[in-house]
Amino acid sequence: MTTVQEPSQVKLTEFEDNDQKPVGFGRMLRKEDARLLRGRGRFVDDVQLPGMLHLAILRSPFAHANIVSIDTSAAEASPGVKAVVTGETLKGLGLAWMPTLSNDVQAVLATDKVRFQGQEVAFVVAEDRYQARDALELIDVEYDVLDPVIDVRRALEPDAPIIRTDLEGKNDNHVFDWETGDEEETNRVFAEADVIVKEDIVYPRVHPAPMETCGSVADFDPVEGKLRLWSTTQAPHAHRTLYAIVAGIPEHKIQVIAPDIGGGFGNKVPIYPGYVHSIVGSIVTGKPVKWMEDRSENLISTGFARDYIMRAEIAATREGKILAIRTNVLADHGAFNGTAAPVKYPAGFFGVFTGSYDLQAAHCKMTAVYTNKAPGGVAYACSFRITEAVYLVERIVDVLAYELQMDPAELRLKNFIQKDQFPYTTKTGWVYDSGDYEPTMRLAMEMAGYDELRKEQAEKRARGELMGIGISFFTEAVGAGPRKDMDILGLGMADGCELRVHPTGKAVVRLSVKTQGQGHETTFAQIIAEELGIPPADIDVVHGDTDNTPFGLGTYGSRSTPVSGAAAALVARKVRDKAKLIASAMLEVSVADIDWVKGSFSVKGDPGKSVTIQDIAMRAHGAGDLPDGMEGGLEAQICYNPSNLTYPHGAYICVVDVDPGTAEVKVRRFIAVDDCGTRINPMIIEGQVHGGLTDGVGMALMEMISFDEDGNCLGASLMDYLIPTALEVPDWETGYTVTPSPHHPIGAKGVGESATVGSPPAIVNAVVDALKPYGIRHADMPLTPSRVWDAMRGQATPPI
Amino acid sequence: MQVPAPFEYERATSVDQAIGLLERLGSSARLVAGGHSLLPMMKLRLANFEYLIDINDLHGELGYIRLGADEVRIGAMTRHRELLESDALAQVFPVFRDAEKVIADPIVRNRGTLGGSLCQADPSEDLSAVCTTLDASCVIRGANGERVVSMEEFHVGPYETAVADNEILTEIRIPVKSGKSGSAYAKVERRAGDWAVVSAGAAIWLDDKGHIHDARVGLAAVGPNTTGIPEISAALRGHEPDESLFELAGAIAARSCDPSTDTRGSAEYKRHLADELTRRTLRKAVERARS
Numbered sequence A: 001m002t003t004v005q006e007p008s009q010v011k012l013t014e015f016e017d018n019d020q021k022p023v024g025f026g027r028m029l030r031k032e033d034a035r036l037l038r039g040r041g042r043f044v045d046d047v048q049l050p051g052m053l054h055l056a057i058l059r060s061p062f063a064h065a066n067i068v069s070i071d072t073s074a075a076e077a078s079p080g081v082k083a084v085v086t087g088e089t090l091k092g093l094g095l096a097w098m099p100t101l102s103n104d105v106q107a108v109l110a111t112d113k114v115r116f117q118g119q120e121v122a123f124v125v126a127e128d129r130y131q132a133r134d135a136l137e138l139i140d141v142e143y144d145v146l147d148p149v150i151d152v153r154r155a156l157e158p159d160a161p162i163i164r165t166d167l168e169g170k171n172d173n174h175v176f177d178w179e180t181g182d183e184e185e186t187n188r189v190f191a192e193a194d195v196i197v198k199e200d201i202v203y204p205r206v207h208p209a210p211m212e213t214c215g216s217v218a219d220f221d222p223v224e225g226k227l228r229l230w231s232t233t234q235a236p237h238a239h240r241t242l243y244a245i246v247a248g249i250p251e252h253k254i255q256v257i258a259p260d261i262g263g264g265f266g267n268k269v270p271i272y273p274g275y276v277h278s279i280v281g282s283i284v285t286g287k288p289v290k291w292m293e294d295r296s297e298n299l300i301s302t303g304f305a306r307d308y309i310m311r312a313e314i315a316a317t318r319e320g321k322i323l324a325i326r327t328n329v330l331a332d333h334g335a336f337n338g339t340a341a342p343v344k345y346p347a348g349f350f351g352v353f354t355g356s357y358d359l360q361a362a363h364c365k366m367t368a369v370y371t372n373k374a375p376g377g378v379a380y381a382c383s384f385r386i387t388e389a390v391y392l393v394e395r396i397v398d399v400l401a402y403e404l405q406m407d408p409a410e411l412r413l414k415n416f417i418q419k420d421q422f423p424y425t426t427k428t429g430w431v432y433d434s435g436d437y438e439p440t441m442r443l444a445m446e447m448a449g450y451d452e453l454r455k456e457q458a459e460k461r462a463r464g465e466l467m468g469i470g471i472s473f474f475t476e477a478v479g480a481g482p483r484k485d486m487d488i489l490g491l492g493m494a495d496g497c498e499l500r501v502h503p504t505g506k507a508v509v510r511l512s513v514k515t516q517g518q519g520h521e522t523t524f525a526q527i528i529a530e531e532l533g534i535p536p537a538d539i540d541v542v543h544g545d546t547d548n549t550p551f552g553l554g555t556y557g558s559r560s561t562p563v564s565g566a567a568a569a570l571v572a573r574k575v576r577d578k579a580k581l582i583a584s585a586m587l588e589v590s591v592a593d594i595d596w597v598k599g600s601f602s603v604k605g606d607p608g609k610s611v612t613i614q615d616i617a618m619r620a621h622g623a624g625d626l627p628d629g630m631e632g633g634l635e636a637q638i639c640y641n642p643s644n645l646t647y648p649h650g651a652y653i654c655v656v657d658v659d660p661g662t663a664e665v666k667v668r669r670f671i672a673v674d675d676c677g678t679r680i681n682p683m684i685i686e687g688q689v690h691g692g693l694t695d696g697v698g699m700a701l702m703e704m705i706s707f708d709e710d711g712n713c714l715g716a717s718l719m720d721y722l723i724p725t726a727l728e729v730p731d732w733e734t735g736y737t738v739t740p741s742p743h744h745p746i747g748a749k750g751v752g753e754s755a756t757v758g759s760p761p762a763i764v765n766a767v768v769d770a771l772k773p774y775g776i777r778h779a780d781m782p783l784t785p786s787r788v789w790d791a792m793r794g795q796a797t798p799p800i
Numbered sequence B: 001m002q003v004p005a006p007f008e009y010e011r012a013t014s015v016d017q018a019i020g021l022l023e024r025l026g027s028s029a030r031l032v033a034g035g036h037s038l039l040p041m042m043k044l045r046l047a048n049f050e051y052l053i054d055i056n057d058l059h060g061e062l063g064y065i066r067l068g069a070d071e072v073r074i075g076a077m078t079r080h081r082e083l084l085e086s087d088a089l090a091q092v093f094p095v096f097r098d099a100e101k102v103i104a105d106p107i108v109r110n111r112g113t114l115g116g117s118l119c120q121a122d123p124s125e126d127l128s129a130v131c132t133t134l135d136a137s138c139v140i141r142g143a144n145g146e147r148v149v150s151m152e153e154f155h156v157g158p159y160e161t162a163v164a165d166n167e168i169l170t171e172i173r174i175p176v177k178s179g180k181s182g183s184a185y186a187k188v189e190r191r192a193g194d195w196a197v198v199s200a201g202a203a204i205w206l207d208d209k210g211h212i213h214d215a216r217v218g219l220a221a222v223g224p225n226t227t228g229i230p231e232i233s234a235a236l237r238g239h240e241p242d243e244s245l246f247e248l249a250g251a252i253a254a255r256s257c258d259p260s261t262d263t264r265g266s267a268e269y270k271r272h273l274a275d276e277l278t279r280r281t282l283r284k285a286v287e288r289a290r291s
Ligand SMILES: Cc1cc2nc3c(=O)[nH]c(=O)nc-3n(C[C@H](O)[C@H](O)[C@H](O)COP(=O)(O)OP(=O)(O)OC[C@H]3O[C@@H](n4cnc5c(N)ncnc54)[C@H](O)[C@@H]3O)c2cc1C
Pocket: B030, B031, B032, B033, B034, B035, B036, B037, B038, B039, B040, B076, B077, B102, B103, B104, B105, B108, B111, B112, B113, B114, B115, B116, B117, B119, B120, B124, B125, B126, B127, B163, B167, B168, B169, B170, B193, B194, B195, B196
């Protein structure tokens, strides 16, 4: 039952005050909000070009069926229709299939058969959206329905229908096996351990569901031979290269423009067939073509997330020293392996399942399979599968606490990697750059009033009330990544940055990453401001347009600040180095004799004698002499290749109340202490954390893309696929500690996904803790009232 | 963008004119009130009609809450928001405000109507359960005049009502009985603004001695039709309200309903909620009647 909470008083003065700060890091309102909040943003669907046509896609109603025939004649004769394209048409052009981000292939339009409900079968281009949509009804497709593979656990059974008959010689639904850690050593540690606890843990399939659905406007100019594509993409440069490879258009003749993007969460990393359709549509008709999917299309056909069936085992001493963790994972990849992950990491960064603990051994074995469900895989603010990894370890540690009858906070404190162990190499080979876990944990406990909460819980339990306290402590691995290890389809995961200071001291910085709401236009201006002393308001941040920005792999996996943010800081330092030479000439002293105080250089020992960065910019562009051999102008560019990932961490504590009669869960409090290293704009960080925590409430309590036995998607609208509202979330209580990254130029670690990664286990742990009087130690998400009620009666079932 | 199939659109200027249009256009036409049930179905192309007759201009004629000595009359075009905000209605039948607080969200409540809710006849519709709880009757008007039917007669089946293609629901009438009375509504939902997993309304009328003169319970989302449960009324009448009586009523509710398993919950859980919420709302209704 819904209750409305009084909003806490927002202290506006806090923002005002900080906006008056001169330059650099600190709280300030977001530069992009002036436009976004006034409705002056420009999203893909706002793009209107002269003569533009509209595209609608016919999708399969079945999860698995052969296509017997397609009759498009009635649709072609329908008013306003300019083209109807089927898989056969594309086959003729060699475009029926395209590569996925994981070196698999995916149908652009189905030719032989459909492999998931919602798969693209044909498209119509017409003068307006209504005509395009109406014409879809007139396409007559005859299907021969096949048995689908829906239950992932049965995908590898010998009699399971084969989904990928398109792959030569494929006679099962196996995608890949993957392994990490030392099996033998892990088994040895397990064999000698006092206590072993095992639990089956499912992370159900969920969907990123960004506010803006996916879409594109393609404009192919047959004279210039140039393709302009406005599209909802988190990675414009990577997309451009892939289009060049797929469509055979030379790369310099493709301009990908990601305008304002209404949320991505990983959903806008892959290339979807619809984007390619709009390109084909524009080439075929000679007109600009817009495709904008509707909400149901987004939910049923675009990149999902998670879908990991995990068996977790943990070994410990009786005193609560954790020794080893091993896990077996069955991963549902849908009909095509469309996972977005670095090539050498088919399971993303799941290898960090050892968490924040100092273990003796660890091992993971994973099998990925095809099913008749939408493709995708790594998406939804998951830092390349770290969401699953953190959920696994934080859940199994709680199960261990239950079995040992230990307080879960105490158990964690006892096993943390210690400050002096960093850089710490985990048993699965990850090198954690820096961390100081205990103070973060202690701060969260203090903010929560942990001991008081446990007392309150004991009193409530005595009265038959159900209150739960859940903890999660996570270590993230973000900022992919070092090019020696990490590439996507052969493209190294480095990022470029260009900075140009204009004569009057204003500047433009060009990024290879692309904001989808994270506030890059502010954060990156602040990074430059901090390094150069030019106020953020004077710095234009350009991004999203491949013709106007340097190459780089885009924004996902919390990588913008760790990778591109480092590039921005370093490019600013390059400019500053040049400015210093000019300053020394202007001040007529040697370089060794000048000091940098944010925004100006002054003569050592004579601070009154100084030149500002603005003075220097004018000199760099103006008349008069520059130091010997120096070119005019004040600009620089860089391509930054990170030497390691960065490893943010955090301690989250959640308090829930469960109604014993109805099994409804109410999240009463949530304390989030994040350590993302150096904090650039605390307001933006808090915004990212608030969003991620809300996501976490959604996943823990209500979100799931489920299917019936025929493969019909049961989450095809926002009436069915629930995302949380302000009424389901408490007033977030956030705190922070700062452990800078040693290898990042400003020590920043990235925070975009921390809260999404860290919050689901805290909430589930809280609910399970509330249900302790029923003798329960595990229940799977989503913890809807009905599922909680099942758990209370010892009848919890996995959400498969 | 989800777009409906092509249709013609007409704005009705009076109830009689709307009936005239329905007479002429037959089953190819549909009335649109708040549009919050009809338009989503049309956008998803689950429903296609050739004509829409917009009756929003009839809000002046059909949007009202009139409290009489022995009857409350509410016009079919009365919006959720008006039902929520009416203090006078909350005074007599607090069940309305209880329910309206948990129906949809402010945007839907600004447009959605009482008439549309009942005519949609979705088994999860909250106002149908409220009207059942209060033993309301429905006034249906056609070319040949008016007829009045009970809620039981009104609901023919899921998404099916006694209103014919050429008729319009104009008013709901709720009897006001003498003596002390109380009513309440409770709903379990997965998230604010979601349709009910299960909801229940209860109304109680006490006699001078504080015994139950009459009691009614209406449930939503536990079967094809939101019907009253006469057995509960029979079991409660004449008794002094107490916890064991509520338990009995809850048990009857649980066994009288016919829920099915879906993404909102298992049939078993819904049956449990029918019991739990029946007890809770009866308890609250009695509390209100006594105060
Ligand atoms: C997001 C969302 C959440 C919702 N949540 C809930 C909820 O929690 N609980 C709940 O009960 N409801 C909920 N609803 C439904 C909401 O209450 C609708 O407004 C209501 O069901 C229909 O009212 P309407 O006026 O919008 O009807 P319309 O959509 O305009 O019409 C519905 C049907 O009734 C017919 N009709 C309308 N008026 C008359 C009349 N006077 N005579 C004859 N036929 C008529 C129409 O022809 C149509 O067939 C929700 C709706 C939405 C969009």
